[in-house]
Amino acid sequence: MNDAAPRTSKATKRKRGAIDKSAPLPPGDYTSIRVPIPPTSAFNKNRPVGCLIQAQLQHMYHAESARLPKEERDGRRPEDIHTEAEAASYIAAITKLLHPQRRKRSRPRPTS
Amino acid sequence: MPPGLDALKHIVVLMMENRSFDHMLGSLKAVNPLIDGVDGTQWNPDTQGNQVFVQPLAEFQSQLDPDPDHAFPAVDQQIFNGDQSNPRVASMKGFVQNYYLQQQDLAHSQKIMYYFTDDKLPVLTALANNFLVFNRWFASIPGPTLCNRAFAHYGTSFGQVGMNVFYPQGKSIYERLQDAGHTAKLYYFDQQSSSLEVVNLLQHQPQLFGTYDQFIADCKSGTLSDYSFIEPNYSDHDNDDGSQLASDQHPDHNVQAGELFIASVYNAIQSNPNLWASTALLVVYDEHGGIFDHVPPPACTPDGHSAGPADTGLNYTFNFDRLGVRVPAILISPWVPKGAVVGTDRVFEHASIPATVTNHFIGPYPAATPREQAAQTFLDLLSLPAMRTDSVVFST
Numbered sequence: 001m002n003d004a005a006p007r008t009s010k011a012t013k014r015k016r017g018a019i020d021k022s023a024p025l026p027p028g029d030y031t032s033i034r035v036p037i038p039p040t041s042a043f044n045k046n047r048p049v050g051c052l053i054q055a056q057l058q059h060m061y062h063a064e065s066a067r068l069p070k071e072e073r074d075g076r077r078p079e080d081i082h083t084e085a086e087a088a089s090y091i092a093a094i095t096k097l098l099h100p101q102r103r104k105r106s107r108p109r110p111t112s
Numbered sequence: 113m114p115p116g117l118d119a120l121k122h123i124v125v126l127m128m129e130n131r132s133f134d135h136m137l138g139s140l141k142a143v144n145p146l147i148d149g150v151d152g153t154q155w156n157p158d159t160q161g162n163q164v165f166v167q168p169l170a171e172f173q174s175q176l177d178p179d180p181d182h183a184f185p186a187v188d189q190q191i192f193n194g195d196q197s198n199p200r201v202a203s204m205k206g207f208v209q210n211y212y213l214q215q216q217d218l219a220h221s222q223k224i225m226y227y228f229t230d231d232k233l234p235v236l237t238a239l240a241n242n243f244l245v246f247n248r249w250f251a252s253i254p255g256p257t258l259c260n261r262a263f264a265h266y267g268t269s270f271g272q273v274g275m276n277v278f279y280p281q282g283k284s285i286y287e288r289l290q291d292a293g294h295t296a297k298l299y300y301f302d303q304q305s306s307s308l309e310v311v312n313l314l315q316h317q318p319q320l321f322g323t324y325d326q327f328i329a330d331c332k333s334g335t336l337s338d339y340s341f342i343e344p345n346y347s348d349h350d351n352d353d354g355s356q357l358a359s360d361q362h363p364d365h366n367v368q369a370g371e372l373f374i375a376s377v378y379n380a381i382q383s384n385p386n387l388w389a390s391t392a393l394l395v396v397y398d399e400h401g402g403i404f405d406h407v408p409p410p411a412c413t414p415d416g417h418s419a420g421p422a423d424t425g426l427n428y429t430f431n432f433d434r435l436g437v438r439v440p441a442i443l444i445s446p447w448v449p450k451g452a453v454v455g456t457d458r459v460f461e462h463a464s465i466p467a468t469v470t471n472h473f474i475g476p477y478p479a480a481t482p483r484e485q486a487a488q489t490f491l492d493l494l495s496l497p498a499m500r501t502d503s504v505v506f507s508t
Contacts, residue, residue: 016301016302016324016325016351016353016356017301017324017345017356017357017359017369017372017373017376018372018376018508019372019375019376019379019506019507019508020328020376020379020380020383028501028502028503029501029502029503030502030503030504030505031238031242031502031503031504031505032504032505032506032507033234033235033238033375033504033505033506033507034234034506034507034508035234035235035368035371035372035375035506035507035508036234036368036371036508037368037372037508038172038357038366038368038369038372042172042173042357042366042368042369043348043355043357044348045347045348045349045350045355047348047364049347050179050362050364051179051183051256051275052129052130052256052257052275052308052346052362053346053347055257055258055275056306056308056310056346058275058277059277059308059310059311060306060310062277062310063310063311084347084348084349084358085347085348085349085350087347087349088304088305088347088349088350088351089304089349091303091304091305091306091347092302092303092304092306092351094306095303095306095307096303
């Protein structure tokens with residue numbers, strides 16, 4: 001069974017995480033609910049990192065140290081990261097480094 | 113087999129961050145008395161012995177700053193109000209006094225008792241009113257995020273009660289499914305937010321992980337995995353799409369941003385008719401984040417591990433024999449009755465997730481942990497004899 005949704009005639013770029021307004025409605029009875037958009041003042045990438053992100057940074061650093069050779073490591077340490085923007089930058093770098101498809105191959109593929 | 117279960121091909125879990133049941137859904141008791149929320153009579157003592165009652169004054173941001181403590185010792189105080197005797201009663205009377213410790217500010221400590229009115233949370237409210245609310249879904253551990261999320265992935269935290277790195281000694285639900293010829297995916301928001309499942313990330317990129325964009329694309333193309341687990345955005349940051357607000361609802365992140373994210377996940381499924389008919393979406397929170405809830409967590413089946421005083425930060429060993437604080441959980445499917453509420457006699461926790469998914473797609477799984485084997489499953493709640501044609505749709 002093909003589960004694909006009906007195609008829309010025009011694809012529009014949608015901000016990540018936003019509600020997709022181009023999606024067609026399947027037949028049925030709908031109650032439409034309007035969802036308020038947060039104020040732009042809610043955004044604060046300079047917010048100090050909280051306990052959850054601090055833990056995530058430690059896990060990322062652990063993974064980096066355990067998995068990557070020294071020459072491929074990012075070089076930053078969790079204790080030097082203070083804001084959510086700095087954390088996001090480090091986490092993105094490590095996620096990318098750990099992703100095998102995005103890493104430069106550091107050793108030859110086994111032949112057998 | 114009920115027709116809803118017969119049609120079920122996909123299970124999707126969206127796990128949000130750090131809000132209690134009463135804080136998010138408690139006001140719905142006024143709309144639907146079956147929902148075990150708040151009615152204004154619930155209270156905690158402050159540090160001067162005054163009664164601090166729950167109030168519908170929760171705000172989207174800046175109110176729970178600093179982040180309420182939800183490490184193991186803090187949650188113990190919140191539940192038992194400092195009582196360390198044995199046996200002891202879970203009074204749920206220690207939230208205000210525990211929050212006071214962070215700033216020694218009497219007025220600020222009372223905010224831990226605030227809850228949202230239903231009009232402030234249109235997405236959660238609409239989903240709760242139109243689908244199914246669990247009255248008794250608890251965090252798996254009276255502690256913080258990572259050990260609780262582990263229960264959703266593995267059915268245990270392998271003895272962890274905190275946020276430390278651990279290496280699993282059993283198979284995650286994703287590995288089980290893939291071993292059995294099924295498909296599973298763990299979607300994180302973007303590379304800047306990434307996953308909290310870092311050990312899994314190490315071992316199973318890229319076949320197991322995807323991004324939120326890929327989830328949306330998979331919903332559209334009809335290629336969604338049998339099981340999907342979605343992580344929200346954990347930080348405010350910039351990416352190639354511009355400024356991204358954290359959508360996890362972890363204090364002090366904006367709650368409205370999380371509402372939008374939940375709506376976008378729901379809409380992605382609901383707007384594909386074939387997917388909508390064959391998918392159950394569970395929206396659940398990992399733990400209460402130190403915020404008041406009035407229902408005492410019950411005892412539970414021990415999972416065979418124990419955490420000593422060095423790990424708990426208290427003078428006793430925790431045998432994983434009591435659940436954490438109650439969290440919001442909503443089951444969404446056109447096969448559940450509108451406005452349904454699961455009674456207080458059925459207790460769920462995060463081990464219910466791998467238990468349910470394993471049971472549906474694989475069947476009996478003897479290697480499951482004792483906690484997972486004892487956990488309630490929830491797919492029997494897709495009980496309607498025919499699929500509903502009414503629904504809600506969210507727009508901005």
